[in-house]
Amino acid sequence: MVAEHPDGQTRDVVVYLCDEADVSTWLYGQTTSDSVVLENDGVSVALTLGATVVTGEVEFAGQDAQPFSAVAAEGDAGLHRAEGETVEGLHYVGGGSSSTRSSGAGR
16 A cells, blocks of 8 residues: 555555454545545545555544554565455455455355
């Protein structure tokens, strides 16, 4: 999500948010600047994009906005997505507004 782009060039922004309990959502958007607000399923995130760090605020429905910052992942670290893939016997379908995983039986 963090990358250097010339001013005015459109770049895709993808955010995954979860609260470890009830919320698990992907947010998608585009921006031509260093800031963007994304919303999905009652979740809002306001981002300021830097070359090596993202800062902003996230707000889950019915909760106060919380500030955050994240640094760019290095090496193999980071968020990895599988769409329609079978990994270790589980079939993953994800990357949309919700994600599911099944045993892959019959696939």
